[in-house]
Amino acid sequence: xxxxxxxxxxxxxxxxxxxxxxxxxxxxxxDGVPPSWAVLWLxxxxxxxxxxxxxxxxxxxxxVMDGLxxxxxxxxxxxxxxxxxxxxxxxxxxxxxxxxxxxxxxxLGSMLLGGSLLAQLFVLAGWQLAPALQSWGWHTxxxxxxxxxxxxxxxxxxxxxxxxxxxPS
Amino acid sequence: MASTLRSGNSRWRGLRQLTPWLxxxxxxxxxxxxxxxxxxxxxxxxxxxxxPGSAQREWIQSAMDLEQRSKLMLLERDNQRLRGLLGLAQxxxxxxxxxxxxxxxxxxxxxxxxxxxxxxxxGIGVNDAVLGPGGLVGxxxxxxxxxxxxxxxxxxxxxxxxxxxxxxxxGLLVGLGSSRPQLRFIDRDPxxxxxxxxxxxxxxxxxxxxxxxxxxxxxxxxxxxxxxxxVQLIAAPEAIDWVQVHRR
Numbered sequence: 113x114x115x116x117x118x119x120x121x122x123x124x125x126x127x128x129x130x131x132x133x134x135x136x137x138x139x140x141x142x143d144g145v146p147p148s149w150a151v152l153w154l155x156x157x158x159x160x161x162x163x164x165x166x167x168x169x170x171x172x173x174x175x176v177m178d179g180l181x182x183x184x185x186x187x188x189x190x191x192x193x194x195x196x197x198x199x200x201x202x203x204x205x206x207x208x209x210x211x212x213x214x215x216x217x218x219x220l221g222s223m224l225l226g227g228s229l230l231a232q233l234f235v236l237a238g239w240q241l242a243p244a245l246q247s248w249g250w251h252t253x254x255x256x257x258x259x260x261x262x263x264x265x266x267x268x269x270x271x272x273x274x275x276x277x278x279x280p281s
Numbered sequence: 282m283a284s285t286l287r288s289g290n291s292r293w294r295g296l297r298q299l300t301p302w303l304x305x306x307x308x309x310x311x312x313x314x315x316x317x318x319x320x321x322x323x324x325x326x327x328x329x330x331x332x333p334g335s336a337q338r339e340w341i342q343s344a345m346d347l348e349q350r351s352k353l354m355l356l357e358r359d360n361q362r363l364r365g366l367l368g369l370a371q372x373x374x375x376x377x378x379x380x381x382x383x384x385x386x387x388x389x390x391x392x393x394x395x396x397x398x399x400x401x402x403x404g405i406g407v408n409d410a411v412l413g414p415g416g417l418v419g420x421x422x423x424x425x426x427x428x429x430x431x432x433x434x435x436x437x438x439x440x441x442x443x444x445x446x447x448x449x450x451x452g453l454l455v456g457l458g459s460s461r462p463q464l465r466f467i468d469r470d471p472x473x474x475x476x477x478x479x480x481x482x483x484x485x486x487x488x489x490x491x492x493x494x495x496x497x498x499x500x501x502x503x504x505x506x507x508x509x510x511x512v513q514l515i516a517a518p519e520a521i522d523w524v525q526v527h528r529r
Contacts, residue, residue, distance in 0.1 A: 134384075134385040138519060141389070144389030146390055181392040182392045233437070237438075244457040245458060252458070256391075
């Protein structure tokens with residue numbers, strides 16, 4: 113089905129993720145929390161290119177994003193899982209076309225990503241996260257999931273449209 | 282009978298003649314107890330066209346600025362000399378500072394950081410202090426040849442030792458992800474109150490000494506094991522386009 117990874121222009125589109133992450137203005141977010149561009153790029157990629165490619169792309173984009181961040185916690189495990197899951201959805205289920213479904217998938221993905229980051233913070237803090245840090249973590253998680261879910265119908269739909277044209281099933 | 286009527290009439294006439302004087306006395310008393318409010322207001326209204334113009338105000342302002350600058354210069358020189366005698370680190374001087382543009386910012390979210398447009402090639406190193414207009418913003422976390430990444434004071438888990446000049450107490454400023462970090466004290470009674478200035482320690486070797494950081498917003502004296510305070514940072518990372526990096 114998917115041969116997206118053999119098209120250099122499609123692979124090169126991954127470069128937009130770190131660039132957009134760096135260039136996101138503060139108004140393009142919820143309470144200053146920006147959307148997860150990695151999730152918004154990985155979702156259509158995995159849906160079109162399958163679980164193995166999705167998982168590998170998740171690891172690759174996760175490593176790049178970890179390099180751009182301060183460190184401490186990693187996005188790689190969550191993105192790997194998401195790439196695999198969305199790849200299986202793209203292969204096994206009927207093609208996802210509805211914008212609402214795309215928004216829901218992106219929202220779930222962002223929740224999983226935020227949840228994994230929060231869990232890592234919890235472990236790093238010795239299983240005792242200060243209440244103020246907990247409330248900040250939940251606030252960030254919900255804000256990011258919401259703004260990612262809201263942007264997905266536009267961003268992901270466009271990518272799906274372009275990539276499905278290039279790699280017809 | 283006629284004489285009594287005449288005397289009554291003359292009494293009323295006398296009172297009528299006194300009325301203006303009584304009114305005048307009442308008016309004067311009013312002026313006295315109102316601290317001359319009516320007079321000063323009227324004077325202000327009449328004399329407004331003759332008030333000193335903006336030019337004169339600017340001259341006075343510039344003279345005052347010059348006076349303040351000269352005082353500051355003398356104090357700084359004195360401070361440097363005394364610090365030299367005590368063997369403490371010197372204040373961040375202009376020679377050690379590098380101006381850098383903020384090329385990307387993420388003041389909220391999971392990682393709270395700034396990307397600067399200057400790096401190792403300009404002499405910036407890890408742990409250098411980063412100052413915005415008003416005070417300390419954070420510290421350099423990593424450096425590439427052309428860029429550097431700053432960990433903001435608000436970043437979760439970021440800890441910086443600070444000083445309260447009024448009460449002369451030390452504290453630990455801890456980032457909690459929100460825009461207002463928490464100040465933890467070691468003493469049970471840190472003698473701190475809202476409005477107190479928070480700065481870097483005068484004896485600090487990790488950061489430039491005596492750099493303003495923020496202002497105490499609220500104090501929780503019931504916190505265990507010691508009091509805690511919420512600090513409002515002076516330099517807001519959301520609105521900074523240029524910063525000064527103080528090389529160590």
